[in-house]
Amino acid sequence: MSLFDTIRQKAASVSFLDKLSDNVSPALTRDEKFRKEYHLPEEECIIADINADLSYFSKHNDLNREDSQKKDGLAYVFSGRIFLSPHYLVFRDSFDKTSCVLILNISCIRRVERSSTSAHALSLTITLYSGTRIIVQFIGLRHNSQEFSQALKTQLSSNIPQTKLLMPFLDSCYSEYLISKNIEKRPNVTPPPAGLGQIYKYPGNPNISKERPKLKLWFDYFRENGKNLTLVKNHFFQKLIRVGVPNRLRGEIWELCCGSIYSRFQNPGYYANILEENKGKLSLAIEEIEKDLNRSLPEYSAYHDEEGIKRLRNVLTAYSWKNPEIGYCQAMNILVAALLIFMTEEQAFWCLSCLCDNYIQGYYSKTMYGTLLDQKVFESFVESKMPVLWDHINRNDIQLSIISLPWFLSLFFTAMPLPYAFRIMDIFLVNGPVTLFQVALGVLKVNGEDLLEADDDGMFIAILKSYFQTLEDSAHPDSSDTRYKQINRFQELLVVAFKEFDIITGAMVERERNKHRKDIMHNIESFAKRTQLRNITSVRNLSANDISNLYDAFYQCIETEKGSKDTEKSRMEFAAFCQFLARICDWCKYCESDDMPGFRKQKRQFLKKLFNYWDTSKLGDLSLNDVLAGLDSLLSEDLMVSINNYFALYDVDKKGELQREDILQLSEGLLFLTEAWRNGRYVDKITQSRIEDDIADSLIESGGKVESNLDTIELPSGVEIDEEKYRSEQAERYLKAASSFLQRCFEYARPLDLAGDIDLLDLSDSEEAGSDTKKKQWDSLKANAALDPIHPMVLDLATFRMIILAEETYELFFASTLRESIHVSDLVCTSETHGTALRSMFDGLLADGRRVANQVRRRVDSVATRTSGTSEISGESSHGRDDIDDFLDDQNEEHADLLKSDILGLEIENEGSKSVMRRSIEGSTSTKSFQEKEENLIDFETV
Structure with a gap:
């Protein structure tokens, strides 16, 4: 029975994992995990790694210390794994991965010595710039050890240029100043530039915060375990962080914890350059920055002075240019203002970049999706860890997320006094985002009894606000034990947050994020969509459903072009624009011609x-409004509007005239637009009508019985279509239209170099025709204007309209074909293969004969009317016809046809049968075109 239980449990676990995998974000690569764990820059990747033992001998460890083990040559040996990247040597212990973590920049290495302790073991002695020695004993095959050593040698050579920048960089580190002044006794050592705290003092009482004892503890740690780029992190490092970081060291420690110190070292001068390159430029982000400068930590005196405002402005502006997709978002000024108290501008700039990229992704964005997601995660933790309080919150409809949102968004800087918020920040940079959840849960836990008395949002907020203002008060004022009395409410909060809620781990946070991410993103997108669609300018040719479809396609193309889902990007660049049109326009879909360079x-x-025509703001990208307005004009049913819009594309100067090059480009644009119909991928109404006429003619000629009162006609299943015939006819028609169009453009274009008017009615070459000047002007008109660069030509809008209307194919294209080729109601994403349009249209005719039925009835009526009309004329007017023939024999042949038409016209008009003649013309031989038939009809009616 136990066997079945085991199988059942395995099956249940598999199903659970399958369900869980649906909500898990894409797995990180090995290099991504490596960078994320050690907070390294983006360009770092694992070149080589191997198991090894590591010993660290600090140069200053045994000075003034009689109990040191280093005098006897002893040192701690840590077993673990060592990694090599392009700029770093990283070691972590295998015990708990926190007992010894070394992130060593290769530029700090001065010498590497190789030694073999045995036939199979290989070790390296690494000497740093400070004199500290590191012994690495490789574990494993000697061949692998040699490969790692060779890779290290290669990277040492490639990092030689960076070594020259090491000493100037170290001058900006306070830990280097401490060791140089107090141990190495270097003369004329000055402290490095620091934050606003050196000028305007640091928040809080230094005696209460015990600055000197903390500084002494950190000084001893640096002496034993290295500093800045050579620091070894161990358990004591974690303890010092929890005890509190001294104000003078806080900027450097924050840099080390978040990894911004590595980015700052590898990018010297980047911050100054980005400010200089964008000096004087304006943007929407800069306008928003200026509005918030005076609202940044107003309780700190530096931000009432120009010096503090200037530094804050510089950092925020530089970041807006570094990351234009985010630019600037509210609450970012609060974070930077806090950083600048302990950091220089450059340090704060790189620290802000690391925080936004690695710690609080999506917090500072237009949608704040990261913060909203974490509010959902926080609520789920409250529900599971404090169910009584959660039931009370739901019962009284208290919006917990609105209350906790400022905590997360400002990292508690606006919630509690600054000295305590800095302590939270210390732990946050070491432990990551899980700190925010633990502290927020601790706040609710400590105030749980009072919060259960609150029955609305106002009371809930008031209780918490009062609590934050009294964090320095004793947590146990009535206790008889002095030690308990000395514990303030902030210390109590730390104990509750990091002892009771230490079960909240980073893995749990990530799992809850994956669970709720889809719903949050959907809600944000729905809200953003509704908000943005309400602000759409009025459009006449797009329905609400069309606009909704285009909105989805617009942002899908932006996301696809970026390669990832990004809610920040709200404007479309050219590459995404091409992809967008390819989804909705037949003439922009991929085809075989795309492989031809000319096309x-x-x-x-x-x-x-x-x-460029749609880019009304001239920013080099398109907003949703721009795209909708452009498509709305393309979908206009007014023929003149459609022609005018196309002309305006090439009339960049808005003068209403096109020069020679513009005319050629306009013609090439028409060639591109009509390529899909010229190559037969789609059919227009002329070809469609031709096919329907031919099918109707074939039905009549087949002798089948057709009743004119039928609504539909069942077409024979054996009817076939000659696709190549119609495709060739349509291609020939479009080519002829293109040739005729270009010829007429230059034929009717107006020369710019003509003096005076030309009498175009006077075509004579005689002397009476005019002066020599007029004759020369007329000769210039007869020249080939398209190939004559001497005489500039211009084409105005009126002439362009005339040329389009004179060509049936292009007139139809602007009247309906172009509009019908744009699919906005149901977006078509697949590109059709060659000839599919003809076949699908013919299949539709076979399935439903209504359209052919009309053609058949017209032909049956035409034949019947023509037969009755002929018999009526031959029976009643035969004598008149003979007289006419005799009369024609006596006339001059040159005027016979005209006179015959005149007499016939009079005869038909007298008989009142003009409609009969119209039908007889329609039923004439099929070799005449529709245009020729209309001309004949006009001639008869005119006479």
């Missing part, structure tokens, strides 16, 4: 014209 150039030129 690719035409396509890019036209799309760039369209992109």
